[in-house]
Amino acid sequence: MFKKKDIFFKTLEEMADTIVEATEYFAKGVSDLSDVTAFAKRMKEYESQCDQYTHTILKELNKTFITPIEREDIMALTTSLDDVLDGIEACASRFEMYHIREKDEYITLFADVLVRSTHQIKSAIYLLTQKKLLAIREHCIAINELENQGDDVLRVSITTLFANVKDPIELIKRKEIYERLEQTTDYCEDVANTLESIIMRNS
Amino acid sequence: MFKKKDIFFKTLEEMADTIVEATEYFAKGVSDLSDVTAFAKRMKEYESQCDQYTHTILKELNKTFITPIEREDIMALTTSLDDVLDGIEACASRFEMYHIREKDEYITLFADVLVRSTHQIKSAIYLLTQKKLLAIREHCIAINELENQGDDVLRVSITTLFANVKDPIELIKRKEIYERLEQTTDYCEDVANTLESIIMRNS
Amino acid sequence: MFKKKDIFFKTLEEMADTIVEATEYFAKGVSDLSDVTAFAKRMKEYESQCDQYTHTILKELNKTFITPIEREDIMALTTSLDDVLDGIEACASRFEMYHIREKDEYITLFADVLVRSTHQIKSAIYLLTQKKLLAIREHCIAINELENQGDDVLRVSITTLFANVKDPIELIKRKEIYERLEQTTDYCEDVANTLESIIMRNS
Numbered sequence: 001m002f003k004k005k006d007i008f009f010k011t012l013e014e015m016a017d018t019i020v021e022a023t024e025y026f027a028k029g030v031s032d033l034s035d036v037t038a039f040a041k042r043m044k045e046y047e048s049q050c051d052q053y054t055h056t057i058l059k060e061l062n063k064t065f066i067t068p069i070e071r072e073d074i075m076a077l078t079t080s081l082d083d084v085l086d087g088i089e090a091c092a093s094r095f096e097m098y099h100i101r102e103k104d105e106y107i108t109l110f111a112d113v114l115v116r117s118t119h120q121i122k123s124a125i126y127l128l129t130q131k132k133l134l135a136i137r138e139h140c141i142a143i144n145e146l147e148n149q150g151d152d153v154l155r156v157s158i159t160t161l162f163a164n165v166k167d168p169i170e171l172i173k174r175k176e177i178y179e180r181l182e183q184t185t186d187y188c189e190d191v192a193n194t195l196e197s198i199i200m201r202n203s
Numbered sequence: 204m205f206k207k208k209d210i211f212f213k214t215l216e217e218m219a220d221t222i223v224e225a226t227e228y229f230a231k232g233v234s235d236l237s238d239v240t241a242f243a244k245r246m247k248e249y250e251s252q253c254d255q256y257t258h259t260i261l262k263e264l265n266k267t268f269i270t271p272i273e274r275e276d277i278m279a280l281t282t283s284l285d286d287v288l289d290g291i292e293a294c295a296s297r298f299e300m301y302h303i304r305e306k307d308e309y310i311t312l313f314a315d316v317l318v319r320s321t322h323q324i325k326s327a328i329y330l331l332t333q334k335k336l337l338a339i340r341e342h343c344i345a346i347n348e349l350e351n352q353g354d355d356v357l358r359v360s361i362t363t364l365f366a367n368v369k370d371p372i373e374l375i376k377r378k379e380i381y382e383r384l385e386q387t388t389d390y391c392e393d394v395a396n397t398l399e400s401i402i403m404r405n406s
Numbered sequence: 407m408f409k410k411k412d413i414f415f416k417t418l419e420e421m422a423d424t425i426v427e428a429t430e431y432f433a434k435g436v437s438d439l440s441d442v443t444a445f446a447k448r449m450k451e452y453e454s455q456c457d458q459y460t461h462t463i464l465k466e467l468n469k470t471f472i473t474p475i476e477r478e479d480i481m482a483l484t485t486s487l488d489d490v491l492d493g494i495e496a497c498a499s500r501f502e503m504y505h506i507r508e509k510d511e512y513i514t515l516f517a518d519v520l521v522r523s524t525h526q527i528k529s530a531i532y533l534l535t536q537k538k539l540l541a542i543r544e545h546c547i548a549i550n551e552l553e554n555q556g557d558d559v560l561r562v563s564i565t566t567l568f569a570n571v572k573d574p575i576e577l578i579k580r581k582e583i584y585e586r587l588e589q590t591t592d593y594c595e596d597v598a599n600t601l602e603s604i605i606m607r608n609s
Contacts, residue, residue: 062606168371168574200265371574403468
C-alpha cells in the first residue's frame with residue numbers, strides 16, 4: 001500500500017515536471033518560429049508523455065482501494081494537469097496548421113503567464129506530495145492572479161486584433177490561438193481550485 | 204449546524220437575486236449601446252459578486268459535514284448558476300472588445316429568453332430553500348422550454364447572418380455572441396436539470 | 407430489482423442502436439446534400455429520441471437504489487453516448503444553416519471514422535449488458551485508434567483549408583464542421599474511457 005501511495009505522488013510530480021518543461025519549450029518556440037513543424041512535433045511528444053502519466057494514474061486508481069488523498073482529488077488534479085498540456089499542444093499545432101511565421105507579442109505575453117503558472121503548479125504539487133498542505137495556498141493565490149493576468153491579456157489582444165487586423169483569415173488564426181492560450185490559464189486555475197479544496201478539507 | 208444550512212440556502216438565494224438583476228441589466232444594456240465600456244464594467248462587477256458567493260459556498264462545503272441537501276447538488280447548482288453569469292458577462296465584454304454600437308434584434312431576443320429563464324431560476328431556488336420541492340417542477344419545465352426557444356433563436360439568427368452579412372469580421376463577431384448567448388440558456392437548463400434530480404431523489 | 411437492471415441495460419442498448427443508425431444516416435446524408443432541410447430534420451429526430459433514452463435512465467437512476475453497475479458509470483456512459491449524437495446532429499444542422507450544397511472529402515472521412523466508432527461502441531455496450539467485460543477491451547482500443555485517426559483528419563483538413571480556401575466565410579463554415587466532427591470522435595473516446603474503467607474495477 002505504501003508503494004501505491006508512491007505511485008500516485010511520483011506520477012503527479014512527473015506530470016508537473018513535464019508540464020513545466022513543455023511550457024518553457026513552448027515559450028522558446030513561440031519566440032523563434034523558424035521550424036514550426038519540429039516545434040509542433042516536440043510539443044506532441046510532451047503531450048503523449050503526459051497522456052501516459054494520466055493513464056498510469058487512472059489504472060492505479062482503478063485497482064487501489066486506499067489512496068494518499070481522496071481519489072476524486074487525484075482524478076481532478078490529473079485531468080486538469082493533462083488539460084494544461086493539451087491546451088498548449090493544441091496551440092503549437094495551430095502554428096503549424098496555419099503556417100504562422102511571424103512572432104506575436106501577445107502570444108509571448110500568454111506564454112510568459114503560462115511559464116509562471118506552471119512553475120507555481122510544480123511547487124504546489126511538490127508541497128502536496130511532501131504533505132506540506134498549508135504552504136500550498138500561496139501558490140494557489142499566485143495561480144489565480146496569473147489567471148487574471150491571462151484575462152487581461154485576452155481582452156487587450158482581442159481588442160487590438162479587431163481594431164488593427166483587416167484580413168479576416170489572419171484574424172481567425174490569431175483569435176483562436178489567443179483564446180486557447182487564455183483557456184489554458186483557466187486549466188491552471190482548475191489545478192489551483194482542486195488544491196485549495198484539498199487544503200480546506202485536510203487542515 | 205442549523206446556521207450552516209442557512210449559509211448555503213442564503214447564499215444560493217443571493218446568487219439567484221444577483222443573476223436576475225445582472226440579466227435584467229444586460230437586457231437593458233443591449234438595447235442601448237451608447238456606453239459599452241460602462242456596460243461591460245458593470246457586468247464584470249456582477250460577475251465578481253457571483254464569484255464571491257461561489258467562493259463562500261465552496262469554503263463552507265469544505266468545512267461542513269451535514270448539508271441541507273446533498274453536497275454534490277449544492278456544488279452542481281453553484282457551478283451552473285456561476286456559469287450563467289459568466290456567460291452573459293463574456294457577451295457584454297465582447298460588445299466592448301468588438302466595438303459593437305448597433306442594436307441587434309436577435310441579441311434582444313436572446314436577452315429576453317435569458318431574463319425569463321433567470322426569473323424561473325430565482326423562483327425555483329426560493330422554493331428549494333423553503334423545501335417546497337414539488338412546486339419546483341413547473342419552473343424546470345419552463346426553463347427547458349426557454350432553452351428550446353434559445354435553440355430556435357440560434358438557428359434563425361445564424362441562418363440570417365450567413366444569408367445576409369457579407370463582411371466576414373462582422374459575421375465573426377455576431378456569430379460568437381449568438382453562440383455564447385445560446386450556450387448561456389444551456390447553463391440555465393443545467394440548473395433546471397440539477398433541480399429536477401433533487402426533486403426526484405427527495406419526493 | 408432485476409427488472410430495474412433490465413431497464414438500464416435495455417436503454418443503453420437502445421441508445422447504442424440509435425447512435426449507430428443515426429451515424430450511418432449522417433454518413434449517407436453528407437454524400438448527398440440535395441435536401442439538407444430533410445437531412446437536418448431527421449438527425450434532429452434521432453437526437454430527440456436519444457434525449458428520451460437519457461431522460462429514462464436519469465429518472466430510473468434517481469429512484470433505484472441498486473444498479474447493475476455503479477451509478478456514476480451509468481451516468482457517465484449515458485452522458486457521453488448522448489454527446490456523440492448531439493455532436494453529429496449539430497453538424498447536420500450547420501449544413502442547413504450554412505446552405506452547404508457541395509460534398510467535402512474530409513467530412514466524408516470524418517463520417518467514416520464515426521460510423522466505425524459507433525459500431526465499436528455498440529459492440530462494447532452489448533458485451534457490457536451480457537457481462538462479458540474482458541471482451542470489451544479490444545473495442546475500446548479500436549475506438550482510441552479511431553480517435554487518433556480523427557485527429558489526423560482534422561490536422562490535414564484544417565491545413566488544406568487554410569492553404570486553399572480564400573473566402574473567409576467559406577472557411578469559417580468548413581472549419582467549424584471539421585472541429586465539431588473531430589470533437590464527436592472525442593466523445594466516442596469518452597465512452598471508451600468509461601468502459602475501460604468499468605472493466606478495470608470489475609475484473
